[in-house]
Amino acid sequence: xxxxxxxxxxxxxxxxxxxxxxxxxxxxxxxxxxxxxxxxxxxxxxxxxxxxxxxxxxxxxxxxxxxxxxxxxxxxxxxxxxxxxxxxxxxxxxxxxxxxxxxxxxxxxxxxxxxxxxxxxxxxxxxxxxxxxxxxxxxxxxxxxxxxxxxxxxxxxxxxxxxxxxxxxxxxxxxxxxxxxxxxxxxxxxxxxxxxxxxxxxxxxxxxxxxxxxxxxxxxxxxxxxxxxxxxxxxxxxxxxxxxxxxxxxxxxxxxxxxxxxxxxxxxxxxxxxxxxxxxxxxxxxxxxxxxx
Numbered sequence: 512x513x514x515x516x517x518x519x520x521x522x523x524x525x526x527x528x529x530x531x532x533x534x535x536x537x538x539x540x541x542x543x544x545x546x547x548x549x550x551x552x553x554x555x556x557x558x559x560x561x562x563x564x565x566x567x568x569x570x571x572x573x574x575x576x577x578x579x580x581x582x583x584x585x586x587x588x589x590x591x592x593x594x595x596x597x598x599x600x601x602x603x604x605x606x607x608x609x610x611x612x613x614x615x616x617x618x619x620x621x622x623x624x625x626x627x628x629x630x631x632x633x634x635x636x637x638x639x640x641x642x643x644x645x646x647x648x649x650x651x652x653x654x655x656x657x658x659x660x661x662x663x664x665x666x667x668x669x670x671x672x673x674x675x676x677x678x679x680x681x682x683x684x685x686x687x688x689x690x691x692x693x694x695x696x697x698x699x700x701x702x703x704x705x706x707x708x709x710x711x712x713x714x715x716x717x718x719x720x721x722x723x724x725x726x727x728x729x730x731x732x733x734x735x736x737x738x739x740x741x742x743x744x745x746x747x748x749x750x751x752x753x754x755x756x757x758x759x760x761x762x763x764x765x766x767x768x769x770x771x772x773x774x775x776x777x778x779x780x781x782x783x784x785x786x787x788x789x790x791x792x793x794x795x796x797x798x799x800x801x802x803x804x
Contacts, residue, residue, distance in 0.1 A: 516747065518598055519725060520568050521740035523733055527696035528704070530740060531568055532688040532724040535561040538600050539674065539685040541748035545784060550680045551611050552604040555581070555590050555620035557674030558652035560600055561687040563592040564746045566631065570596035578632040581655075583647060585625025593782075599749040601782040621651055629655050631663075653687070660691070667692040669705060673714030684718035688728060707732050750783035757787045761797050769798050 519532040539557045542548065548556060563579040570577060573596065580591040587609050592602035611617050630644040643663040647655055653670040660668035672687035690708075692701050711717075711731035718727070725740050732738075757778055761769065775791045789797075 514723075515745050516564075517724075518564060518568060518743040518746055519740050520743050521738060523690070523739070524696075524700050524737040527693055527700055529691040529693060530688065530728065530738065531565040531690075532686070532728060532740065533561045533564045533746060534686040534718065534724050535564055535600075535746055536682055536685045536718070538564070538746050538748045540682040542600075542602060543680060543682055545748070546603055546607045548604060548607050548680070549610050550614075550676060551587065551609060551617040551620050551623065552590070552607050553676055553680050553682065554617055554674055555587070555652070556592070556602060556604060557676070557682060557685045558620075558672040558687070559590055559592045560602065561672055561685055562652060562656055562670070563594045563602070564598065564600055565687065565689050567594035567596060567598065568743060570633070570635075572596065572635050574636040576634045578630070578634070579656075580630045580632075581621070581624055581627065581647070581652070582630070583624030583627030585623050585627070587620055587623035587625075589624055589627065594746075598744050598746040599751070600746060601748065601750045603781050619651070621647060621649075621655060629659050631659065656689075667701070669708055671708060671714050673716075673718065675715035675719050684715040686714065686718055686724055688714075688724060688732075690732070703735070704732060707734065750780060750785070752780040752783060752785055752787075754787045754789075758789070758793075758797065761789070761794075762801055764801075766798065766801060769794065769801060773798075 516535050516538050521530045523530050539560050542556050543553045566577045576595045578593045582589040588605035590604040594600045627647045628644050632640050632642045634640045645659045645662050648658050653672040657668050657670040660666045669690045675684040676682055772794050777786050777788050779786050
């Protein structure tokens, strides 16, 4: 087992740039195993999971969550990932078994999404969710996320997401970093960072060699110095589903819909594949509660 997955946050060059970073190899492996993902879906989720984990660093309230989803009209269709303010990630691919025979094509999942949208939803308990979306553009997951920040939030952003799998789709490395330019940033510093990122080795290869995200950032991106990066908390794949939550969801159905389930049901959680049995008697009890409202 590799080292625990972790999130980092920091500032660089005297507050000119905001820096987020994450290692997510174990979390992506858990998702791959849980959903038996094809190679192209492992690549897609292997980049979306570190992305949504870093997005979660903006969540301040207990119980807050952020959702990152890609939807397209192509054969891959898309995927959804969610992370809460504690670093608990869950998600699923819409066509988890979709297969591409050409090995190299697996590294271009956005191409197989076709026309579509990227959506980010932030949820805070007791408040209305906020949603932002942008159309998918040519390129990979990182380029689409950078485009979202530029178009939807007007923040110049560099995004680097990496995932490395072997021939059996075992996840060898997954992680990423986000660097956001603040209004006080010197353009020359921004250009230098962009040049450093463009000329650095592949992120997942560096991780596979045993380098940690802070070490990679110091060595290849902020090699002139000026980065202050601090650990925040662990990241892990964890679903919070329960029978009580499924029961609450059933109570939102209409009476006619509930009566069609009178023989009992066994709903399956899309995020963790857990099955929750509701007997005929339990369905009748739910119907009685709904009728009393």
